[in-house]
Amino acid sequence: MLAEQDAFEAERQARLVKAVYVYEAPLRLWHWVNALAITVLAITGYFIGQPLPSVPGEASANFLMGYIRFAHFAAAYIFAVGFLGRIYWALVGNHHARQIFLVPIWSAKWWGEVLYELRWYLFLVSEPKKYVGHNPLAQLMMFLFFTIGAVYMICTGFALYGEGLGEGSWASSMFGWVITAVGGNSLQVHSFHRLGMWVTVSFVIVHVYAAIREDIMSRQSLISTMVSGWRMFKD
Amino acid sequence: MTETFYDVLRRQGITRRSFLKFCSLTATSLGLGSAAAPQIAHALETRPRTPVLWLHGLECTCCSESFIRSAHPLAKDVVLSMLSLDYDDTLMAAAGHQAEAIIEEVKRKYKGNYILAVEGNPPLNEDGMYCIHGGRPFIEVLKETAADAKAIISWGSCASWGCVQAAKPNPTRATPVHKVIFDKPIIKVPGCPPIAEVMTGVVTYMLTFDRIPELDRQGRPKMFYGQRIHDKCYRRPHFDAGQFVEEWDDENARKGYCLYKVGCKGPTTYNACSTVRWNNGVSFPIQSGHGCIGCSEDGFWDKGSFYDRVTDIHQFGIEANADKIGATAAGVVGASVAAHAAVTALARARSTPGLDNKPQSGDK
Numbered sequence: 001m002l003a004e005q006d007a008f009e010a011e012r013q014a015r016l017v018k019a020v021y022v023y024e025a026p027l028r029l030w031h032w033v034n035a036l037a038i039t040v041l042a043i044t045g046y047f048i049g050q051p052l053p054s055v056p057g058e059a060s061a062n063f064l065m066g067y068i069r070f071a072h073f074a075a076a077y078i079f080a081v082g083f084l085g086r087i088y089w090a091l092v093g094n095h096h097a098r099q100i101f102l103v104p105i106w107s108a109k110w111w112g113e114v115l116y117e118l119r120w121y122l123f124l125v126s127e128p129k130k131y132v133g134h135n136p137l138a139q140l141m142m143f144l145f146f147t148i149g150a151v152y153m154i155c156t157g158f159a160l161y162g163e164g165l166g167e168g169s170w171a172s173s174m175f176g177w178v179i180t181a182v183g184g185n186s187l188q189v190h191s192f193h194r195l196g197m198w199v200t201v202s203f204v205i206v207h208v209y210a211a212i213r214e215d216i217m218s219r220q221s222l223i224s225t226m227v228s229g230w231r232m233f234k235d
Numbered sequence: 236m237t238e239t240f241y242d243v244l245r246r247q248g249i250t251r252r253s254f255l256k257f258c259s260l261t262a263t264s265l266g267l268g269s270a271a272a273p274q275i276a277h278a279l280e281t282r283p284r285t286p287v288l289w290l291h292g293l294e295c296t297c298c299s300e301s302f303i304r305s306a307h308p309l310a311k312d313v314v315l316s317m318l319s320l321d322y323d324d325t326l327m328a329a330a331g332h333q334a335e336a337i338i339e340e341v342k343r344k345y346k347g348n349y350i351l352a353v354e355g356n357p358p359l360n361e362d363g364m365y366c367i368h369g370g371r372p373f374i375e376v377l378k379e380t381a382a383d384a385k386a387i388i389s390w391g392s393c394a395s396w397g398c399v400q401a402a403k404p405n406p407t408r409a410t411p412v413h414k415v416i417f418d419k420p421i422i423k424v425p426g427c428p429p430i431a432e433v434m435t436g437v438v439t440y441m442l443t444f445d446r447i448p449e450l451d452r453q454g455r456p457k458m459f460y461g462q463r464i465h466d467k468c469y470r471r472p473h474f475d476a477g478q479f480v481e482e483w484d485d486e487n488a489r490k491g492y493c494l495y496k497v498g499c500k501g502p503t504t505y506n507a508c509s510t511v512r513w514n515n516g517v518s519f520p521i522q523s524g525h526g527c528i529g530c531s532e533d534g535f536w537d538k539g540s541f542y543d544r545v546t547d548i549h550q551f552g553i554e555a556n557a558d559k560i561g562a563t564a565a566g567v568v569g570a571s572v573a574a575h576a577a578v579t580a581l582a583r584a585r586s587t588p589g590l591d592n593k594p595q596s597g598d599k
Contacts, residue, residue, distance in 0.1 A: 059476040062476035064476060066475040066476070123579075184396075184534075185532045187503040187529070187538050188548070191557045192548075194557035195560060202564055205565065205569050209575070
């Protein structure tokens, strides 16, 4: 039962909310595990290239760089296995789960909606369209910067990891070709992998901003959708 | 002209009696029985030692300088008893036409059975005129000599990758051996120079077992180039602990901490320096306090500073490293997002009176 004051307010201001179940539980779990893994990867990755100030004491009593690298590799495994699981879920999950893998680039209508969204972000139209899943622009960005980006980071990352495991290891056998492909000197792969980290950081900034902004501006739920799975349309 | 192993043993004062004893003992220890002893003796008496022709292209002779300092095996043993180094213009006594005649002779007598060792590389610009060998462009001599060889050894980073003469802008178009010879097995022994023991080790392996050592993806012998300097570096515990030389001549440098932060290329360099070391195992660059410059890696001269960990990359037409490019990009994105948020807030404040008072119907 609502209190009298609340009942009065609800009477005056409530509006009909439509809700659609968009993101299934495995996908939501993946999203947050993945977000955590990317955070750990970016921070530890930064400090692998630019290590923290030296620690005092005996070498045998310290393992700072070792722990940082361990965290990086552990998070990388979680990220990679999670990505494989995500691909599996794209196959067996609902059609929203396929959005970031399949982009309808042959559809003129879809490109038209990408342009519409772009105009919305440039303040040229006053109302955004509402979408149950990703809007077309978001879908394109997710594909370019997350899906392609993840494949790129997994390939370059495990190529470098394979150097430590040695030739003949699974990582070297599967991803060692990356080093040969960029000319054979893995220093290049280190630089390119690091650039990938910065691209990911930029993506995360835009991703978080767009989610918060759309949550407020487009009058549909965004952030809570990735928690509960339900998309609310507020009017 | 070329001696057999038996000839060499006799020349070094070993009697036939001792030689036959050795053959019997070898047959027994290999579990082959007494019937195999005459076969072994026959093989050693008749099989000629593999001739090696050693050509010099565009190079600095540091590979030869390294080679003659080999301690295990001694270079003199390699040259005088293990292999038949028939031609090497910097080491041989003959000169001029006499010397050049040897190449022809070996090519004819040992067609398909000699090893060609190449130090340096052929420059291709101006029809190869930047390197003249016996009055002809080196590229011609190289191709001719390679045509009848069993295998080719690319000595050093010059023959393997191109090295400094191939650094940007590579005015002479110095080109590594594997980019001009395609139909022969090529063993790359990179380094500037390669370690002496690695050089003699590769040659000894090929002559003893009569086969090419196992090579990695890039054509280097796995036994010497299978691991990075970093993997076997004696300063590795300081790396794992997070103890680095922060700047040259600081207290950490005196303590022998890891040189990673001052640009050591050990983590990206495949070579045997940290295990075999140099000058009869005395030391190697990291042991003497300087980071590895990655001299055995492809393009080490064009991959940014020797003293930076995150090195400059040139793919974007600017001199900046991944952190400068990336942090700038992230900064621009962050600033754009902030500006966009501000514009959004202003536009919204102007168009609607309050967040939750959006009219139910009407002036959309």
